[in-house]
Amino acid sequence: MQEAPLPDPALLKELLQYKMPFGKHKDMLIADLPVSYLEWFQRQGFPAGKLGMLLSTMYEIKINGLESLLYRLRKMG
Numbered sequence: 001m002q003e004a005p006l007p008d009p010a011l012l013k014e015l016l017q018y019k020m021p022f023g024k025h026k027d028m029l030i031a032d033l034p035v036s037y038l039e040w041f042q043r044q045g046f047p048a049g050k051l052g053m054l055l056s057t058m059y060e061i062k063i064n065g066l067e068s069l070l071y072r073l074r075k076m077g
Contacts, residue, residue, distance in 0.1 A: 030054050035062045
């Protein structure tokens with residue numbers, strides 16, 4: 001059985017720094033968005049570009065219970 005690849009630390013850091021630029025949760029960090037909001041985007045379609053990639057990554061992290069990856073980065077700095 002093959003181990004899953006480790007996520008890119010730079011990408012994880014971006015989730016802790018990048019803020020939602022519009023909508024109901026404007027100015028909230030992507031990492032802090034509620035899972036229900038990410039699920040809505042998953043159903044409607046994620047936006048194009050970097051924002052969509054970050055939102056879809058955060059969606060996968062939350063639905064797979066991997067938020068501990070971000071917790072460790074938050075503690076580090």
